[in-house]
Structure formats: C-alpha cells, structure tokens
Amino acid sequence: RQGVVEIDHLPFQQELANMAGTSRETISRTLHSFAKKGLVELDGSKLRITDYEKFKEMFNWCMGGKIDLHMHTYFSDGQHSPEELILKVKEAGIDIIAVTDHDTVDGLTEAIEAGKKYGVEVIPGLEISSDIRDREVHLLAYFFNPANKELEEYLKFFRAERIKRAVIIIQKLKELGLVIELEEVMELARNSAVGRPHIAKVLKKNGLVSNYF
Numbered sequence: 001r002q003g004v005v006e007i008d009h010l011p012f013q014q015e016l017a018n019m020a021g022t023s024r025e026t027i028s029r030t031l032h033s034f035a036k037k038g039l040v041e042l043d044g045s046k047l048r049i050t051d052y053e054k055f056k057e058m059f060n061w062c063m064g065g066k067i068d069l070h071m072h073t074y075f076s077d078g079q080h081s082p083e084e085l086i087l088k089v090k091e092a093g094i095d096i097i098a099v100t101d102h103d104t105v106d107g108l109t110e111a112i113e114a115g116k117k118y119g120v121e122v123i124p125g126l127e128i129s130s131d132i133r134d135r136e137v138h139l140l141a142y143f144f145n146p147a148n149k150e151l152e153e154y155l156k157f158f159r160a161e162r163i164k165r166a167v168i169i170i171q172k173l174k175e176l177g178l179v180i181e182l183e184e185v186m187e188l189a190r191n192s193a194v195g196r197p198h199i200a201k202v203l204k205k206n207g208l209v210s211n212y213f
Contacts, residue, residue, distance in 0.1 A: 069098040076101035077195040082111035090118045098125035098142055103158040103193045105146040129158045162194045169199055178208045
C-alpha cells in the first residue's frame with residue numbers, strides 16, 4: 001500500500017528479485033528509474049511508494065514486457081518496411097524494440113512514428129561495421145541522435161565499404177561459376193545498405209541457388 005516501507009533496502013530488493021525471477025541488480029535499476037519518474041522515493045533503508053497502483057502497473061510491465069533490441073528493416077538486410085516491422089512486432093506482443101539497421105539510420109524516423117501510432121516503443125539503434133585485428137565486428141549502438149552530421153559522414157563511409165565488399169564477393173562467386181552482376185545487387189538493395197542477403201537473393205532469383213537460409 002502507499003506509504004513508507006520500513007524494511008532494509010537490500011533484502012527488500014532481493015525479495016522483489018526472487019518474486020520477479022530476475023536479479024537484484026535489475027530490481028535496483030528499475031527502482032532508480034521509478035524514482036526519476038516520481039513513482040517512488042528512495043531514502044537509505046526506506047522505500048516510499050508515492051503512487052501504488054501506478055507502481056504496480058509499471059513494475060509488472062517492466063518485469064513481464066517483451067523486448068527485442070536487435071531488429072532490421074529493408075533499409076539494410078531486413079524483409080519489411082519500418083511500418084510493416086512495427087505491425088509484426090505489435091502482432092507478436094512485443095512492447096519495446098530497437099531498430100538497428102546496418103550502417104544506416106534511414107528507417108528510424110518512420111519506425112518511431114509507426115511505433116507511436118501502434119503503441120510500440122522504438123529505441124533509436126544502429127549496427128555499425130567495424131573490425132578488430134582484421135576480424136569483422138559489428139557494434140550495436142543505442143539512444144543516439146540520428147541527425148548527427150558527423151555520424152552520417154561515418155555511415156556514408158561504411159556504406160561505401162559495403163559496396164567494395166560486395167564487388168569482392170561477386171568476383172569470388174564468378175570464379176566458382178556463379179555469375180551475377182553488381183548492378184543486379186544494387187538494384188535489389190536500392191537505397192539500403194548493401195549486404196550479403198542482397199547477393200543471396202540475386203543468386204536465388206537467377207536460379208543459381210535454391211534458397212539462402
């Protein structure tokens with residue numbers, strides 16, 4: 001009920017964690033997030049719930065909500081437009097997603113607007129191409145400003161590198177007798193970041209492979 005809970009803070013968090021089937025660290029972060037929203041007040045060993053019904057609703061949602069923080073649209077190697085993706089997400093009962101297209105933020109605005117329309121929270125995300133000691137590594141980024149000009153310059157560079165990689169892959173395929181052209185891949189990719197799935201789709205379209213899954 002609303003009021004001051006006279007219980008030691010650490011065991012209280014552990015008790016909530018046991019009830020929710022999660023870690024005490026997750027409960028701690030959740031409570032501090034609630035404090036920023038004004039739902040609770042944390043004071044040493046005491047927890048004051050300022051709006052119990054809202055607290056209960058938010059706590060159950062945070063512990064039971066479905067989240068997917070790695071999703072793609074057709075602006076990279078996904079199958080759907082941003083709005084189509086949001087509709088699929090809504091149908092699946094997912095509450096929060098991050099759109100993390102490869103080396104592009106072009107789908108974020110549409111995804112965020114569609115999320116508002118259909119009741120899905122969309123976190124701005126990005127999957128950035130990189131390498132460590134000549135090994136390809138993809139970095140996931142979240143909660144950034146998609147309109148940052150310096151970021152966009154880096155992304156243009158990465159997208160150009162993707163085209164260079166596609167040229168190398170296509171040449172290797174030709175050496176194996178699987179002949180496709182870069183123009184076919186670029187036409188399929190259109191304005192999206194060129195990826196291996198685009199090459200695979202051209203191979204399948206031309207009857208050179210039966211599938212690419």
